[in-house]
Amino acid sequence: MANTTPTGVNNLARQMVKDIVPYASARSSMSGGAVWLNANENALAPSYQLDGCFNRYPSCQPKAVINAYADYAGVAPEQVLVSRGADEGIELLIRSFCEPKQDSITICPPTYGMYAISAESNQTTVNKVLLVNNEQLDLDGIFATSPKLVFICSPNNPTGDLIPREQIIAVLEHFAGKALVVVDEAYIEFAPEATLANELANYPHLVILRTLSKAFGLAGLRCGFTLASVEVINALKKMIAPYPIAEPVAQIAAMALSSAGIAQMQQSVASINALRDEFIAFAKAQSGINKVWPSNANYVLLQVNNAADCVSTLIQSDILIRNQSGQLGLSEVVRVSIGNADEMQRLTQAMQQYFSNTDSKERVSA
Ligand SMILES: *Cc1c(COP(=O)(O)O)cnc(C)c1O
Numbered sequence: 001m002a003n004t005t006p007t008g009v010n011n012l013a014r015q016m017v018k019d020i021v022p023y024a025s026a027r028s029s030m031s032g033g034a035v036w037l038n039a040n041e042n043a044l045a046p047s048y049q050l051d052g053c054f055n056r057y058p059s060c061q062p063k064a065v066i067n068a069y070a071d072y073a074g075v076a077p078e079q080v081l082v083s084r085g086a087d088e089g090i091e092l093l094i095r096s097f098c099e100p101k102q103d104s105i106t107i108c109p110p111t112y113g114m115y116a117i118s119a120e121s122n123q124t125t126v127n128k129v130l131l132v133n134n135e136q137l138d139l140d141g142i143f144a145t146s147p148k149l150v151f152i153c154s155p156n157n158p159t160g161d162l163i164p165r166e167q168i169i170a171v172l173e174h175f176a177g178k179a180l181v182v183v184d185e186a187y188i189e190f191a192p193e194a195t196l197a198n199e200l201a202n203y204p205h206l207v208i209l210r211t212l213s214k215a216f217g218l219a220g221l222r223c224g225f226t227l228a229s230v231e232v233i234n235a236l237k238k239m240i241a242p243y244p245i246a247e248p249v250a251q252i253a254a255m256a257l258s259s260a261g262i263a264q265m266q267q268s269v270a271s272i273n274a275l276r277d278e279f280i281a282f283a284k285a286q287s288g289i290n291k292v293w294p295s296n297a298n299y300v301l302l303q304v305n306n307a308a309d310c311v312s313t314l315i316q317s318d319i320l321i322r323n324q325s326g327q328l329g330l331s332e333v334v335r336v337s338i339g340n341a342d343e344m345q346r347l348t349q350a351m352q353q354y355f356s357n358t359d360s361k362e363r364v365s366a
């Protein structure tokens with residue numbers, strides 16, 4: 001067992017490290033349970049087998065993976081960086097482009113948490129320009145900031161909807177020569193026609209983040225991609241670790257990106273999109289659910305009367321969903337990841353019971 005007696009060695013850490021509040025990921029904030037609908041993972045996951053020995057250091061940017069992803073995304077291999085998840089892409093962008101204590105990034109809450117967390121660990125200021133109605137960019141607000149990087153998440157996590165393409169283009173036009181515009185497309189496979197990858201040729205300051213964690217069902221693999229102009233990719237390559245991609249990860253990623261792997265991913269996306277639309281119809285029919293956000297991804301955001309109570313009641317049925325009420329601009333909301341048909345049936349049963357109970361409680365107390 002670890003010795004937990006304070007020794008004072010923590011005092012040796014940098015002040016900014018002492019100031020950081022540890023990130024509670026979807027995984028670490030939950031202790032157990034059978035139905036995992038709290039981290040936007042894919043329940044319809046393929047399984048892989050490895051062979052070979054691993055005595056050699058891997059390639060920094062394994063060619064088979066880079067070429068396969070470039071083909072899949074419709075860009076040149078020189079425009080692709082592979083990293084330890086899209087999260088490492090976010091961190092590399094901030095470390096490569098933001099001078100600590102000097103530069104800033106702009107984000108549009110409610111949105112993905114890692115932009116602010118990586119900025120904090122690089123002592124970089126975060127300009128927060130809230131979405132309008134949780135769905136549109138506040139362009140004037142964004143243009144009033146002078147960041148090095150603008151992060152736009154589309155489909156946005158946790159709201160689920162797409163940011164209008166013409167707004168992203170307006171941001172690109174405004175920041176040409178001044179800042180990079182990073183479009184996080186972690187969920188783009190659920191709405192592939194919305195990708196901005198075809199704009200990379202027009203905007204050298206456009207950066208697109210992708211991942212194998214969501215539609216490809218490989219969150220445990222830790223493999224993500226950054227797509228950008230050759231200059232941006234080369235800057236990131238200076239900052240990335242010498243061996244960021246373990247050999248087993250490279251092998252599995254190459255299999256996932258084979259034509260069979262991509263076909264399998266597309267099939268699971270079709271099933272998930274259908275299950276999601278069924279769930280949205282169910283949710284809209286519950287009187288205890290006050291708002292159901294439209295979704296172009298594998299999760300749905302719901303506004304309820306008491307989000308903490310809803311989450312903890314479902315835990316009693318071994319179902320985990322995520323309270324997103326701490327997000328700027330949102331209150332009493334839960335995010336539900338779309339699982340397999342079985343899991344969704346368990347969820348809707350438990351929710352139906354919960355909302356019919358809370359409904360009658362409120363009527364009694366009213
Ligand atoms: C899950 C997620 C990521 C991180 O992906 P990894 O490749 O698992 O690091 C990035 N952006 C958004 C919006 C996400 O939801």
